[in-house]
Amino acid sequence: MAPLNDLQTAFLASLPTFDSTNTSFHAASCHCGAIQYTVTLSPPLPLQKVGSCNCTICTKNGYLLLYPRRQDVVIHQGEEALKSHSFGQKQLLHRFCGACGSSVWHDPRLKTLGEEMPDLLGLNVRMLKGVKLEELDIVAFDGYGNYPFIGDSAHLQEVTTP
């Protein structure tokens, strides 16, 4: 297993520490409601940095990202409706509703990079019920330029002649 590069290390260092005494709890769903889940965030949502990433998958799908632990995301309904798309190095699984197409989260599958890695989901904050985007602390994130585990999406930049 390759050691983490500086960017991966910086990403991990940017993640908040989970404190069970300082959380917020949210219901979430895709647009059609087939997929229903809840998430516990720590620190609470107003104190979270929400990532607006410029990589191809986030740009195409409008991801605004939080990284809760997988154990803090509970699917109550519709797991079977989740479809997957991966690309580039196939590290990351983009997960979306097969009925309505909502981009619910991406699974970075960090455990495949080493047992010491945290088990996180890249949750699309847009799925949280009642979320007010204008109240979020949204920070730009250069996934396209920097993160090799997001994958090489150069094919999306190609121009094909009909």
Ligand SMILES: [Zn+2]
């Ligand atoms: Zn749906």
